[in-house]
Amino acid sequence: MIKAGIIGSTGYAGGELVRILSAHRDVEIKWFGSRSYIDQKYASVYQNMFQIVDAVCMDDNMEELANQVDVIFTATPQGLCASLVNEDILNKVKIVDLSADFRLKDVSVYEQWYKLEHKSPQYIKEAVYGLCEINREDVKKARLVANPGCYTTCSILTAYPLVKEGLIDPDTIIIDAKSGTSGAGRGAKVPNLYCEVNENIKAYGVATHRHTPEIEEQLGYAAGHPILINFTPHLVPMNRGILVTEYATLKKKADGTLPTYEEIKVAYDKYYANEKFVRVLDKDICPETKWVEGSNYVDVNFKIDERTGRIIMMGALDNLVKGAAGQAVQNMNLLFGLPETEGLELVPMIP
Amino acid sequence: MIKAGIIGSTGYAGGELVRILSAHRDVEIKWFGSRSYIDQKYASVYQNMFQIVDAVCMDDNMEELANQVDVIFTATPQGLCASLVNEDILNKVKIVDLSADFRLKDVSVYEQWYKLEHKSPQYIKEAVYGLCEINREDVKKARLVANPGCYTTCSILTAYPLVKEGLIDPDTIIIDAKSGTSGAGRGAKVPNLYCEVNENIKAYGVATHRHTPEIEEQLGYAAGHPILINFTPHLVPMNRGILVTEYATLKKKADGTLPTYEEIKVAYDKYYANEKFVRVLDKDICPETKWVEGSNYVDVNFKIDERTGRIIMMGALDNLVKGAAGQAVQNMNLLFGLPETEGLELVPMIP
């Protein structure tokens, strides 16, 4: 039985970790960390857990936690994990960090986009970027996993095969992303009130959103060189789900024609045919966030526009599952040698 | 491995049966019945099931189905199950009927409220009303289970202990119920369109809703005599969930005072303390549908109003789970001697 601790267990991603881990047969949650609710019953904060979780909320003492558990999940604001981690802790436990602290390899990029000083840059190099489908083998050997962002997971997996195979010009990539409101977190802020979000859609963080450099870095590895993209997130009146619509110019073949549907499909299948959690949909079926709700799936598909020579790629996932807690558990499974799908065979819920 | 067939597998309750059964370790779905989509891939109707369910939709040939499976679920409009069932079929398979055909013991009441001629009244007496918490022992021995309605399950379980213990006057019961829109089914009707339901609330079926006699019959058994109640359903702009708010006049004790909170609590605990799926919430916590979403729980609680001498009872469930498919699987578990909770330990999903 793996003993797990969660720092930040009363945020939405933390709550989702509790939901998934409490049904995982190899895991026992020993520590429900939540600075805001210390000493209160966890089930009084998340009443869905009444008679399921009996524990009270604890603080975020990572030193003490490292003595009690085998794996620590940090579902906390940027900066916290980096400020707490040290060699002693890393020698005792595995850490899956759901924040951005160890996602970007260049600390100056982190500090520029996040406006924060990084407190433990010495672990950045060691940390493994936990996009399981791409970095599976490295994750297995890691001490510290940087769990990817929700927009990022969706954006990268949707375009990865075409970038990797050189089928599109990566510098033409434009990502228009739409997210449910749980992505904004559980903080009490006016813009996240029901009446402000409901019956409304807006873009935000235009040309400045922090997930941009993360996408650029990872797709840059696939391209073999640094790339620049446009990424625009939007807030959608729904609880869960991310949909990305990605545009890129197809590279013409030697004979001057565009790649065919079948040629593109082969590229997707090369990378995803054996991936349980990435579903390449049938021709002309557009992904919908509802089809993956509550599950660890990413649904992807694409459409070629012969008129403009562009391809439109689409991807959908549940931002709290494959975009956060589900992927964190997938990483945990890899870290502890469990079947990668253990506890994650969640059937999407409709309606 | 229990082989199951579902007639009506592409309605919302049918789809939920598929979701639950496809994760149930003792069951294999052999027949995805759906007259509307015969020969189409099930996953093309419910794309969430892509790469999970590979079958195509079948017709509703119950004779043939009875040869192939151990249990048939009918998630179909009123009248269909009664028109198909016969002795030969009942000798071969167990039937869990999610329609109202066998819920009411008095066929004239059925025909009056449903405006339908009952095609097999000879099985009404035999059929067991599958409200597991109350009729558990009878269900175990049944051939034909009448799975209760969604409003009904919630309404009955919320008031049952107080009626049974004689703490309230059952003829003063007023049930004001609120339901998510999946309860209206998947038929293409203008009143169920997004723009008609969204940003709106209304009552419907006032003083005429068909679940009324079902509630009256079952609570009448608890009271020991026939009762009449008011039941008013409302349509709420959300996918899932039923909340009932029930009002009744408390019977005064011999000394002329009202029962106390503790005395009422004892009554609830007497019936539900050992029930996995009925959660009596802590004092002053009002049930919310979100806390049971996706799960088989019913959350109940109550508040005494000393000023008026009434008690306000509240109950919440997911209409597609405990109000339909979940309870149907709970009944199946009882029918086949499985642990009652098998496949039903679904953790409610928030947000």
Added chain:
Amino acid sequence: MIKAGIIGSTGYAGGELVRILSAHRDVEIKWFGSRSYIDQKYASVYQNMFQIVDAVCMDDNMEELANQVDVIFTATPQGLCASLVNEDILNKVKIVDLSADFRLKDVSVYEQWYKLEHKSPQYIKEAVYGLCEINREDVKKARLVANPGCYTTCSILTAYPLVKEGLIDPDTIIIDAKSGTSGAGRGAKVPNLYCEVNENIKAYGVATHRHTPEIEEQLGYAAGHPILINFTPHLVPMNRGILVTEYATLKKKADGTLPTYEEIKVAYDKYYANEKFVRVLDKDICPETKWVEGSNYVDVNFKIDERTGRIIMMGALDNLVKGAAGQAVQNMNLLFGLPETEGLELVPMIP
């Protein structure tokens, strides 16, 4: 041109006052009070008002305001209006108070239900309860109008004719009310976040909600004696709208029979046939909040249940219009001798 000042103009009721008054041809808003946003452009808080309102937000200096305007609307938390008003101010301007400060005639009832000391009880007697359809003549002569609550307006108008005419037993009234989320205000609180409200319904303030004594007082006047009722509010995932479902036992006629549909209808028509803003719907049509959205209408109707001898009354309004700002403007029209409907002929918006 009437000069108006609004204290609390950036709350939802205040914002609605701005929307309505900015299209009112006899009114000019001179003061956009908002302690939270002093010196910020009003249109930067409510961007819908960009290029419509050019003013900046002001404080809540009622003394100064009284020198500049003809009418003050206070759309503020309980206690503020009572703490600011004085004889000097009342001699200069009319006040329409949207808070509860002057609604209850018995100051001890106010202090008990609101847990506040009343700072100017000397004006309670003078204040007119501004339910225009009932107290029209008194409003015309008032200096201080207590604008009714949203739940209250809907609850009272729905039952008023039957109580007044003695057709129902007022002590059997049970009001089950459902409100959109704008009724909870614009404060940044976790329970009002999008993800907490969306896909959820709950009761709250059960047996303790502050609008209860207000309804009891006003319906008690109609009954001719004090009454006690049950009132249960619910939070619904929609922006606007209140629906009340009210239950009461019909008084039997001398011959022992229940009143007929026509007899009840006559009573409603007696009070509302000439009321522009109260629409008694056609037989068997249930009110829906969507049908009054954005307008000053209250839609009411009823259904007799012969089986139980009860009547189910239903009423719907827009909580921000007839339940707050619209009614405040209706009161203002009365105070200044304008046509009562001026600026209020708002056509409900569908969808």
Added chain:
Amino acid sequence: MIKAGIIGSTGYAGGELVRILSAHRDVEIKWFGSRSYIDQKYASVYQNMFQIVDAVCMDDNMEELANQVDVIFTATPQGLCASLVNEDILNKVKIVDLSADFRLKDVSVYEQWYKLEHKSPQYIKEAVYGLCEINREDVKKARLVANPGCYTTCSILTAYPLVKEGLIDPDTIIIDAKSGTSGAGRGAKVPNLYCEVNENIKAYGVATHRHTPEIEEQLGYAAGHPILINFTPHLVPMNRGILVTEYATLKKKADGTLPTYEEIKVAYDKYYANEKFVRVLDKDICPETKWVEGSNYVDVNFKIDERTGRIIMMGALDNLVKGAAGQAVQNMNLLFGLPETEGLELVPMIP
């Protein structure tokens, strides 16, 4: 008093025409056409109009209608207006066609994208494309106005100044559009059911949506040559509103640098500073659909991304107002020499 007839008055755009025209002081609606509801009271279909509209629904006899009214609005499916219009009718009345029949100047493009034979191509040349801000003078003289599509109005107005002024490369334009569900119409179809749309977002009509050639034609006029763009619509769980996010590559200036914020702003102001219904928002404010709900405004803004050399343009409108009925009334005002804003000074409703 202008006498108006509406063919298709019970669809969502038709209903919105009724809402707007019934508050327009120079117009009287004489004909509520609706083939689906002939002889039924209009207010029984749209209960919000109870006691406001007393008429019954009529057929779509345009010949007869032309004798009775001054202007006909056709809010009907593609093909109907083209099949009814003739010289006799056009000599008697003005027609504002809300369908696509006369929007595209090249009949073969119409027939290819709409899969319909055009029944009166002889009027295509005469018809004026009723995007008032651009074709105002031509509209004034027209007999037949082709009212632009909802996506189209938003897409064109958002990019128009930059295309016209040559600041962007028009062939790099990518339009990612998001629409509320009323845009899908009031037809009873499964994909438009509440439970299918709610808590979901999807793209549809990718690379094939019919508004594409309309945008290309109009922006092509601005560019001075034919252009090809990408247009991808998405369905959003909200009633009203369209948001477009448009991407294009900025043309570098002679010195090799990108245009500045101020230079772009000047271009927008050149075209829109005097336009009542187009609001260019302040720097860094992103348009939100909620801010224009119920009104005839289009809100636009932009953000330059120095990193990629692209500009992100954003626009928001209410698809039923400026995207349909509001613009139709604006065109009617122009046709009859009324102030262009008459009946359209609708204040956006929040929340």
